Amino acid sequence: MKISRRRFLGGVTASAATLLSLRPAGLDQLSPRSERFLDCVVLDLKQHCVLRESLQGYQTALAGEHTLLEAIPDSRCRCRIVIAPGVGPMEPAIAKALSGLLAAGTNLLLESGAGFVSPSEFATHQRILHRYFRLAVLPPVDLWAGKFAGDALFRAPRRLYTEKEPDSRQFIPYVNYVWPSDTKVRDFSRVVPVSAEMGDVIGRVGTLPVALKKHTASGTLIFLGSLLGPALRAGDPEARSWLRLVATVSEGRLDLPMAAGQLKSVSQF
Amino acid sequence: MKKSIGDNMIPKGWTFEEGLELVKKAGYDGIELWLGDVPWFQMNTTDAQLSELRRKVENAGLVVSNVSTGLHWHTPLSARDPRVRAQAIHIVERQLEAAQLLGCDAILVVAGLVTEEAPYNEVYQRTIDAMKQLAPSATRARVKIGCENCNSEQRFLLSPREFWTFLNDVNEPSVGIHLDVGNIHDTGFAEQWIEIHGSRITRIHLKDVMKKRGRCCDTVYTSLFIGDNNWAAIRAALIKVGYDGWLIAEMEARYRYAIDQQFYDTAADMYRLISGRL
Secondary structure (H helix, E strand, C coil): CCCCHHHHHHHHHHHHHHHHHCCCCCCCCCCCCCCEEEEEEEECCHHHECCHHHHHHHHHHHCCCCEEECCCCCCCEEEEEEEEEEECCCCHHHHHHHHHHHHCCCEEEEEECHHHCCHHHHHHHHHHHHHHHCCCECCCEECCCHHHHCCHHHHHHHHHHCCCCCCHHHCCCEEEECCCCCEEEECCCEECCECHHHCEEEEEECCEEEEEEEECCCCEEEEECCCCHHHHHCCCHHHHHHHHHHHHHCCCCCCCCCCCCCCCCCCCC | CEEEEEHHHCCCCCCHHHHHHHHHHHCCCEEEEEECCECCECCCCCHHHHHHHHHHHHHCCCEEEEEEECHHHCCCCCCCCHHHHHHHHHHHHHHHHHHHHHCCCEEEECCCCCCCCCCHHHHHHHHHHHHHHHHHHHHHHCCEEEEECCHHHHCCCCCHHHHHHHHHHHCCCCEEEEEECCCCHHHCCHHHHHHHHHHHEEEEEECEECCCCCCCCCCCEECCCCCCCCHHHHHHHHHHCCCCCEEEECCCCCCCCCHHHHHHHHHHHHHHHHHCCC
16 A cells, blocks of 8 residues: 555654544643644534534545544644534634634635524624634525525526526536536535635535635635535545545645646636 | 234324224224324324323224334435434434333334435435434334335335345344335335345335336325235245234225225235235
8 A cells, every 4th residue: 555755644643643632522722732733634513513424524535534633723733734514603712713723824624514503603603704714604595495496596507598497406506616626516405605705716506606715824714615524424426536635735735726727717617 | 913004094083082993893903103194193292192092092902003103204314404303303202202102112214315405325324323323212112113115205225135235234123124015116026025124024014006007196006905016925925034013004095985994995905915815
């Protein structure tokens, strides 16, 4: 079995760091004693993760190539990428810790599960995303409610079918990712749209932006408004390839395209 | 084998007691109670009211064969929304409690629902999760969970081997199959399902099916012996695997006239099946 130097060192370091730093659930900071390096971290935010199957999806897809933490690492603990699956109810402490990681140069994949929280929890989620990450998200959209399936979401594609009566059933709402590769992943019923003005849109459902990449001074934030974890858990090969690519590309700076032709501009989409 | 029929067959407007009297007179040994389908057995029916139902059943000279529900068609255990799933789990837990109170040892669950929105692979995983979550409660209650094969309607676990793999993946002795011999349509043969699942069969629903009919707006289900099921083979398979439990009539095609007559006719058909006079 081939194993790269990076993966070997990353794995060894991560294992050591895990042994040293794992704490019980909560937002306790990891040991501030010294600087540590973790390669790929998946966070189990417990009650703040609204969909456990999404967390399981990331764990399954990343197999042994990640460290599962129940505490958000201290910003002194260097991580290449941190994945926060199914984030539902949010608290300032969580957002602060995550934005601290970003500021310290960590790449953060924040998957919103806010399509499955109460309206008041969503309002908090929305407010905190704006305050700590300068992200503007809109209330969740139920992709399978007839109104959206045949209406606003698919305004553009519908023009292609001018000969036909609109039929929502011909539009399967895949999330079309355009970065780091063109990938179609099945939707998970409800999406949290994100304002395209806040970064580079990397995924849409129909015309609706639901995934975004945003560079900060040091790290890169990848926001997913559509849950990817369930597809990962269900073994969707495209979803798994997409995640693997994100995990790989984030080895370098996420704001750089991987290779010519792999990054499609938003206007092309 | 013993004969039972669902309380959701009791004609609308009849009381539970009137229904029980008919069921007994028609020759059944027991009655299947449907949570959520009949006015006397709802999610808000109290434990005391359930005990009263049991008393009425026993006073009529019957027993409760099993507790079923159709509530999971609208509240699936495999729903994407975790809140819906929590409610679905709650329904099964109530079925388990009710089964204990009613003195029976099996419940029927529609265990997963594949839709355009909720794809098969997701449904498979979530249904396994649900069964694993419920199994300890079932074991404690000494009640078996029978996942029904509603093949066409669920678009899930469509072949007997697929169902077998699913039960292996669940890997809980308290979870088995509630086999409906009418639900297999033209994708297989009931007798082969019986052979494959054998001791994992918790209960059997009986109805006949007209396999060659399109579903369209008409039901393909019909009264025993006038559809395409091979009843002699079904009986032989039941004997081969040693099934000696409840046979429960589930007549989806109802008589439009002389409604009570269907109870008698079905009981007579079941008697012929059990006694081998086919």
